[in-house]
Amino acid sequence: MEIKAAVREVTGKRPVRRLRKQGFIPGVVYGPDVEPINIVLEANQFKKLVGKISESVPIKLVLEREGKTEVFDVFMKKVQIDKVTDEILHIDFYKPAAGRTMKINIPVKIVGKAIGVEKGGILEVMRNEIPVETLPTAVLEYIEVDVSNLDVGDSLHVGDLKLPEGMKTLLSKDEVVVTVLSPAGEEEETSVSQAAPTEPEVIKKGKKEEEEEEE
Structure with a gap:
């Protein structure tokens, strides 16, 4: 599974809302051996894949940063969804440390x-x-x-x-x-009873909660 992303230069509620209106989803990559990286990915690309991804599905995150392409082996840990519109608000990707459990x-x-x-x-x-x-x-x-x-x-x-x-x-x-x-x-x-695939943690947020949260 491969997902393309780019470094997100903007932070804050208003700039991030503009990104969503332009068809992008903000996110973050973090882990024990990597500093958190704010990212952005195309909403249309992600919506085609989201039904195939569970917490245990390994993902190759292809990140464009400073003119270079980096590939991170990650797992999707959390998805924040607007509880009224079902719009995807934010995605957390976890990069585990190599050689560590x-x-x-x-x-x-x-x-x-x-x-x-x-x-x-x-x-x-x-x-x-x-x-x-x-x-x-x-x-x-x-x-x-x-x-x-x-x-x-x-x-x-x-x-x-x-x-x-x-x-x-x-x-x-x-x-x-x-x-x-x-x-x-x-x-x-x-x-x-068939077991459904484990999904990454899904958090549904109302408008007020979204406004209060720092992106």
């Missing part, structure tokens, strides 16, 4: 059809995402959870997950990720 939430992807569901049980996903600590180069877009062998009353726990070497979960190994519930006398049905 980072903490990140990775979405769960359910695969297979549980035996218990075939019998009328209900598959319930208890954890849509798994917080882990890992090297930036080892981040997964999702953690696959195969539920094919789960019968009614069975569960899969964090300790059952197959994680790559060097990646450790920040949850207890006994925590339930997915379970098959009994229909409990209800009409027999098949219901599979």
Whole structure:
């Protein structure tokens, strides 16, 4: 995934509002080994990609700065959205330090059809995402959870997950990720809860909140 951006020279509420009216989105790049960089990117470019990006999707941010092109390996951490118009107001990109572990939430992807569901049980996903600590180069877009062998009353726990070497979960190994519930006398049905991709933190702001915030 590649996103193009440029250094944002202007700051403050009014100049940033003008940028948005001109079709741009302000943002920032930050991390443990980089000073915060104010950036701007084209709204049309970003809107085409936003549905494909989750917090665990690695992004190559191509930045034009002082006549040179720099490439940053980043993750999208926060998106601020106007709660009235749904306009994207601001984006935070996080650049992890090379060779050092980072903490990140990775979405769960359910695969297979549980035996218990075939019998009328209900598959319930208890954890849509798994917080882990890992090297930036080892981040997964999702953690696959195969539920094919789960019968009614069975569960899969964090300790059952197959994680790559060097990646450790920040949850207890006994925590339930997915379970098959009994229909409990209800009409027999098949219901599979699919986990949505983990999205970067989304903050919806009203006009007053936006005006009070420093860009």
